[in-house]
Amino acid sequence: MTTPAIDATSADFARPDRDTIERLAKLPAANIGDAMDRLGVADSAIQAVWPGAKLAGPAFTVWTRPGDNKGIHAALQQVRPGDVIVVAGGGDESRALLGELIGERAINLGVAGFVLDGAARDAEALGEIGMPVFARATSPAGPYKDGPFRLGTAVAFGGVPVLPGDVIVGDSDGVVVIPREHAAAVAEAAEAVFADETNRRQAIVAARN
């Protein structure tokens, strides 16, 4: 049996409103995780591949055979500006799923960044062009380009379920996933965590002698 490799409707999923995404983008991933009962935090092995990389946006999901990036090329045909491409790559660290060439194409399309349950390469160049990429590893080894893949399905990413349109936030601590239907409530709760921690920190600093 064969199943279709590309779901033509995969870009049509609902996304949270921009205001909610912008509020989440301003918050530390740690505060967002705390606001979700410490759930929704992807495996901490998945980290920014260049220092200072940050991203926030709705998930465009890709499931791929480990080490194969045909699905990422297909996703670039359908992705919308502001989306984060979420690649469930089976945790494979042996082949880089993307590098600076895909990064440059993503800039042309307004993609907010990539989170990979897999590896990346060209990390320094990705930093120079400012394309945020989070990955489990870096490797100079290139990807296969044969498929199979799926776009726009539910995936498991770093041990966390991700549906298309869920919000992905990544910063220097790692990656969190916010369910789309809870995004506004989580933004509000995480803002409260941030305000509380800011106050507590100021009190700690004020007590310093």
Ligand SMILES: O=C([O-])CC(=O)C(=O)O
């Ligand atoms: O060759 C590839 O497909 C991955 C890569 O290094 C790039 O996108 O620059």
Ligand SMILES: [Mg+2]
């Ligand atoms: Mg390259």
